[in-house]
Amino acid sequence: MLDDDTLLDRALAALTTPLTRAELATALDLAPHGHEAEAVIDELLIGRRAVDVGDGRIALAAGLLDGLVSWHRLEPVEAGTRRLAFGVDGLIALDLAPDPFDVLVGDVAVEVDPPDLTDGDIDRGPSVQIPDDWAPHLRAGDLVALVLDGDRVRLRSEDEVPPRIAGASDEIAVGALASALTAAAAVAGAPLTHLRDRDRPPEDQWVLDLSEAGPLLLADHRGALRGLDRLPLREAVARVGLQVRGGVVAGPAVDRRQLETYLVGRIVFPDAPWERSREVEACGIAYGAIAGPETDTYDERATARALDQLLRSPTVADAMVRHLRLVNATVVGVAERRIRTVRRKYRQAPGPAWVHASLLLRQARAHDARRVLEGVASAIGVDGAHAEWQLALECAAHLRLVAGDLSGAIEVHRRVGADVLADRLDTWDPPPPDVGRNDRCPCGSGAKAKRCCLGSPTPLPLAGRTGLLWEKITGWALGQQILSFMSTMMLGRLTAVYGLDPCTGFDAAFDAVLLEGGGVGAVLDEVGGLLPDDEQDLAVRWRHGRHRLWHVQPSEGASPVWRDVISGERAVVAGRLDHVREVSGLPPVGAHVVAALLPGPLGHHLVGAPVAVVAADVTEVRDRIAAGPDVVALVVLVADLHRRAATGGDPGGLSDAA
Known part of the structure; x- marks a missing residue:
């Protein structure tokens, strides 16, 4: 937490236009990249008063949203339930708002609910339940708008928003938007790699996440979004001739299947930074190959590329494991059968084994999962690869711990650098018995210690293992x-x-x-x-x-x-x-x-x-x-x-x- 409020106020005053971190530090008479300058920037970003434009610059969120009116046309289900799901139309406004958790509707602050993805509709986005006494006569096809009001976004009816500037037209606005999206894609877009169709121009096969690119569009192409007067963003993108789904705009040479597979990858690997879109694509194709419908898998070449990524990339495998934790039992069964087939060909590869073990755990087959992960632990060895496969090894250590192999669990935790956890487990790991080789074993078997438990820890009674x-x-x-x-x-x-x-x-x-x-x-x-x-x-x-x-x-x-x-x-x-x-x-x-x-x-x-x-x-x-x-x-x-x-x-x- 920054103690100097004066310095924070000076930073806010300096950001009349987007600045790089070094430029902002210079404006504050601070050393670029110094601790104090970074503390100011962190305070601005964490408090959502400023945003990262995406190209190294910082901008005020309120400044970017100033003058932006985000239009949304009501669908029949929205008019009937009075629950507005803005989708891509409200994405940028809600993402950049200093307070993204509430929307002002009349005199009431209404909570913004997260997207409901249970029915597979990735386009719905966050939603709000509007009070019955606000605009009670709303019908399907009516327009509403989101505008910044202080530190919150306010919902307005069409009648409450002044008309467009004289001389403006939808054609001009759509043309400006097309140019802005193309320019933003060149800076913040991701070219398709695994999903690229070699028969189409590669420069037109890109994807642009509007959550990531929104600040850039507002900073460098102010008129493009602000010019969409009474024209929802989804409709404007359609007029440009581009696809938009799940907040992602696709280039002109990207077909629907490519975009949907990419979006599956974003769901599987939701926290992937934009520059790792290659792994996002691999996650999308791999998920289709392992858990998708039989009729929806990619051709052998694409599937092989994805599974090759899965074999080599701990990041992709970890993302698949996290996502498969959340899918239903039917998907788990399908995925377990398919990954078992993959493992027959790549028995020593840690990626498929890690994914397979996670699926076995979902099926309550802990003994089988432990056996698979022990193979992973052996295959990875101690040559440095253990750092990349840390999550798989930590799971193996947890299974050893649960089964009572405390020393084995401690060994793996130390191998991956989890010394704090290993030290805590050490408190329950008793020392070996202090007996001679030819003494009777203290376990009570009657045999000599050298032929029984010599060198093995004496197990604690249950009372000593309750905390464990x-x-x-x-x-x-x-x-x-x-x-x-x-x-x-x-x-x-x-x-x-x-x-x-x-x-x-x-x-x-x-x-x-x-x-x-x-x-x-x-x-x-x-x-x-x-x-x-x-x-x-x-x-x-x-x-x-x-x-x-x-x-x-x-x-x-x-x-x-x-x-x-x-x-x-x-x-x-x-x-x-x-x-x-x-x-x-x-x-x-x-x-x-x-x-x-x-x-x-x-x-x-x-x-x-x-x-x-x-x-x-x-x-x-x-x-x-x-x-x-x-x-x-x-x-x-x-x-x-x-x-x-x-x-x-x-x-x-x-x-x-x-």
Whole structure:
């Protein structure tokens, strides 16, 4: 965070036109590329007050959007439901808005919902549900507009926008747009490589992502987008004779199938920087070859090129694995059969093996997946390639850990540079027994140590592995189950509404996803079969763990008793499941807290941090917990309780958990 607001104000004043980083630093009398100059630029970009134009320049977001009116024509379904999905028409305005999460509709700030891609429609884009009292007579074919109003985008009806400048025409505007798109493609577009048709001009086979190119278009071709008066961008691009889908404009020699395959690649590899479009294309073709419909695969040459990329590129393989984590069971079955065929030809190639192992995990075939990944670990060796295949090796290490091969997991983690995790696992790795070669083995077998367990660690009892079991579950959920991680991130952002710091919010959300959200069960369904029998039995009991309202009461023993306010069940806390061995920071006797306790061999274990409940809220919290809150309701409640505890119970009461 930049401490000097004066310097930030000077930077905002200097950006009357787009400037390079060096030019902005010079305008501020700072050393180009120095720490202070970079801190100013980072503050501008993170706060969305400025944007990267895409060619090394920085520009004010408000300056770029000034005068831009983004028109959108209502489809019949939009008019009927009053949910506007702007698609490409509103893409640039919403992407560049300093506050992209709300749209002003009349006097109301309406939340912008992310695109719903469940039906495969990639053109719909973000949407807003407009209130019934705003423009109540909207019909299909009517025009609405998005314009910048302060730091938010405002929705206006056609009647609220002044008419075009005299002398302007659609033909002039469309011509200007055609020139602007061609010029922007030369700077920020990506030429097709894997998807290029050799029978058509290569210079006309490009794709241009409007999310990436929007700032450049507004900075260098101001009139092109601003001149589209009462003409939606989608319709204007169609008049130019170009295709646009999913926010991507295709060059004149790109056909529909090429564009759709490229867009599949963007879905598979959504965080790919623009300069890595070659790998995006490979992801699109590889996904079609491995998981697409039989009738929609590419010819053998294109498929071979894509699979060759998959064999050699850890980036493509990692992207495929992440995406295949999210597809349905039918797609998983198809993809597993096809990748198995590929592996018969390339048995030692890590890419197909890594993808195959991820699909086996989706099918709850953890033993098979582990065997495949052990082959990957052996094939990669220690020649430096391990750094590129880090995600595959980390998955192999997780599977070793789950199966009880702690030393093997530590070895692989150290191999890929994950020393912090390896050090943490070391705390559960007991030293070999200190016995002579001819002494009786301490395992109780009666044999000499040299013929039995000499050099092997003595396994810890289950009581000593309770924290390790939780490490296995949480490590797998965070490191491998991407959906759980995504859910946690979204819920963690929700807690910011209640003033909760991001770390506390993430922890609260993660605990809720694991317990109320069924995350523990999802981990067991996937890799539970690898757990040692005693750990598996205990984890099955954890599967039903939930947050409860507890009252901490005195007892005759050294530790207080926690009583479930609703069921009356009593528990004694023996430890925490958060890598902290000693019990510390527990609530005092007499406190009411919302917390999750999971059973263990020597007592119950506290998950995360208990959340204090002020006396005035006990009855309402009891009723909400008794109702069995879902994940979102619980996260809202926990965030709210943090706020209430910090203020001593303000008069406002609890928020509406619904």
